[in-house]
Amino acid sequence: MSAQAAVRVLAEAADLPADFPALPSPQEPLSPEGLEAALRAVGATRYHNLHPFHKLLHSGRLNRDQVRAWALNRYCYQSAIPRKDAALMARCDDRELRREWLHRITDHDGFGEDSGGIERWLVLTDGLGLDRAYVVSKEGALPATKFAVEAYVRFVAENTLLEAVASSLTELFAPGIHAERISGMLEHYDFINEKVVAYFRRRLDQAPKDADFALEYVKQHARTAAEQRAVIRALTLKTEVLWAQLDALYLAYVAPGWPAPGAWRPGVAIVGE
C-alpha cells in the first residue's frame, strides 16, 4: 500500500463522520465558510472532550488522587499559556493584533485586581490538598505532559503567525467541556466546590470571545489552499497536544497505573490531611 493510500485508510479508520467537510485541494481553496466547517470538524473528531479520561473525570468515576494527578499535570499546560502567547506577540508586527492578543496573557497571569487564571488553577490544586510549591515546581508532573506542552509553545514560536493564531482555535470547543466539567465535578465529587471551579466559570466567558476573534482572523487570512492546509494542521497539532496529556494521565494513574520514575505518586506533597 502506498503512503497516500495508507493515509486514506487512516482517514476512514478514524471514524470520520459521513458529512466530514472537504479539505482544500492544491487547485482550489475553500471558501471562508468551508474552511470554518473543516476546522470545526477537526474539533468534532479530535478534541479531548472525546478522550475516555475526561469522561471518567466528569462523571465522578475518578478518585481524589486521580483528580489530583490531573490538576497537577494540567498546571504545566495552564502556566505555559502566557509564554505561548508572548511567543506569538514576539513575532507580530501588527500593533492592532498585539493589542487584541494581550489580554490572553493578563487573563492567565492576572492584572491589577484580578489575580488571573493561573492563580485560579492553584486555588483548584489547593482545594485538592496539593502542596502549592510542589505544584509550581512541576517536579512531579509526567515527562510526557512537559514534552507535549513545550511542543505547543515551540510550535507557536516557530511557525507562521497565521498558524500560531490557528492553534488557539481549540477554544472554539472549550465552552462545552468547561460547562460539562463544572456541573459534573460539582455533582459527583464532595471535594469539589464553587470556589475551586472558579477557573472554569471564568473561561466560560473568556474563551468564546477569544475563539471568535481567532476564527475571523484565520478565515480572513488563510486564503490559499496551502495556507488553509497549514491552519488545519496547526489546529490538529493542538488537539494532539491536549490528547497526549490525557493518554499519559490514563496510563500513569488509571490503568495500568504506572507513573514514570520520579513522577507524583499518591500520598506525595499533600497538605492538611
Place this chain on the structure above:
Amino acid sequence: MSAQAAVRVLAEAADLPADFPALPSPQEPLSPEGLEAALRAVGATRYHNLHPFHKLLHSGRLNRDQVRAWALNRYCYQSAIPRKDAALMARCDDRELRREWLHRITDHDGFGEDSGGIERWLVLTDGLGLDRAYVVSKEGALPATKFAVEAYVRFVAENTLLEAVASSLTELFAPGIHAERISGMLEHYDFINEKVVAYFRRRLDQAPKDADFALEYVKQHARTAAEQRAVIRALTLKTEVLWAQLDALYLAYVAPGWPAPGAWRPGVAIVGE
C-alpha cells in the same frame, strides 16, 4: 508537606537501591568516580530496559502488529539522532571534540559504502512489512513519540555543551538491552531474522566507544557541584524521553489499546501480505 520533603518521599517511592550513590551537595562536588557512580545509578533506576513494554518485546509476548508499532514509532527517534548531534556540533568551538563527535552522524546517516543506522532501521521496518514511505513520513507515529523526540533534540540544542554530551550517556546502558533484544527477538518471533536485527548488532560495537568517550568527557568537565547536578539532570531527562515513548506505545497498542486519532492502526501501510 513541603516541596523539599515531598522530593525526599519521591526518592524513597522510586525504590532507589540502598546503595544509591550520594548526589553532589551545594558545598562539595563529587569526585569523578563518585559522579560516574551517580550517573550509572540513574541508568540502574530509570533506563527503559526496566519498562514493561521492553520486557514484553524481548520475551516474545507482543504480536506482529505491536512490534510494527514499536519499530514505526522508534524510527522517529532513530532518524532524529543526526539532527541532535549536528545541534551539539553547531555550538561546539572545540575542533577536537567536533572531530570525535562527527562519526555519530555518519554512523546513523551512513558514509561512503556504509548505508548507516537509519537505513538499517528501515531494513527492520521493511522486514516487518511496513511501507517504507509511510514509515519515513512519520505520518502514523504517535504524537507523544514526536513530542518526546523533539524535546531531546531541543534539550541538546539549547543547553550547555556539557549537558548535551551528558544526555548521550544512556549509551552506557545500551549494549545490555541490544544484546537482550537480539537474542530475545530472534528466539521468539518467526518474523525476525538476522538481516533485520543488523541495526542492533552494529550498535553493540558502536555504543560502548561513544559512551566511554562521553563519560570521560563528563567526568573531566563537570567539576563544580552545579555542573554535576546539571549533567545528572541531563541524563535523567534523556531517560524520560526514552521512557515516555514506551508508555505511549503501551497505552496505544497493548492496553487499553487506544492509538491517538490519526496514528497508525493495524492493517494500515502494510506491503506484501
